[in-house]
Amino acid sequence: MASDSDVVVKASKLLRRVRRGDLSRDRLEILALIDYPPAVEALGAEAPSVPRDMKRWIKKLDAYGPGVSARMIVTCARLLLPVLVEAGAAAATEADDAVRMGEAWLEDPSEATARTALMAHSRAVAAAVQVRTDAEETAALVAAFAALVPTTPIPAMDIVADTADTLSAEAVRRAVRRDLARWALR
Structure with a gap:
């Protein structure tokens, strides 16, 4: 401390x-x-007030634009990958590729990276239809959204809320704080 x-x-x-x-x-x-x-x-x-309610908190962060929203989506996707891996889901590989492409675009927001991410998104969505549980479906679709962030600005609120429902609000809040802090302090 x-x-x-x-x-x-x-x-x-x-x-x-x-x-x-x-x-x-x-x-x-x-x-x-x-x-x-x-x-x-x-x-x-x-200093802005920090809402205790997860959706209000994410809505305030979303207001800072697509770059912040994209980072929260990629964070949630990375956090959910173990759900697919532990279940032995066939979608795990495509989901991991989609998350890595979302992360790559955040580091290199080029047209080439965006095109590659969009292809990873399509593969992740196709693989998501093979999942067996709601948690796996959430993990697979959030991963697909991670690869979509280069081409389609998406508010993070629903995606973060779904992640919190699948894992825990505190785990999601911790991960979002960690990743946004790393980015903002650069």
């Missing part, structure tokens, strides 16, 4: 990055919304 002085020092560094243009105000607000203490400290009274 970080001490109060550590939080203040990190908050000061974040504000310096904002002033230099190395960190956008939006990313600072996103960090506060995922309850990153230095960002909450840096924004003070201007």
Whole structure:
């Protein structure tokens, strides 16, 4: 656990990055919304409130645009892959490819990556029809959506809610916080 002085020092560094243009105000607000203490400290009274309700929280994060939504979708897809692997589902390989393509596009948002991701999406959807349980279906379809993020901006709220229903709200919240923090702090 970080001490109060550590939080203040990190908050000061974040504000310096904002002033230099190395960190956008939006990313600072996103960090506060995922309850990153230095960002909450840096924004003070201007820090956005963090809703306890999962759907309200995701809706606030979705408001920051398709890039944030895409990251949440890919995070959920990655989190759900073990459901397919543990079930021995034939869709696991195609789902993994779709998630990897969504991740690749987030790192390299090029036309070529988008085309490859779209092909992975089609294969993942075709494989999803072979699943046996609702949890497997959720995992397979969320993976397919992960590969669709390059071409179709999708709000993450329903996808994140379905993931939370399949796993747990706390596991999803933790993973979204972790992945958005890594991205926002770059």
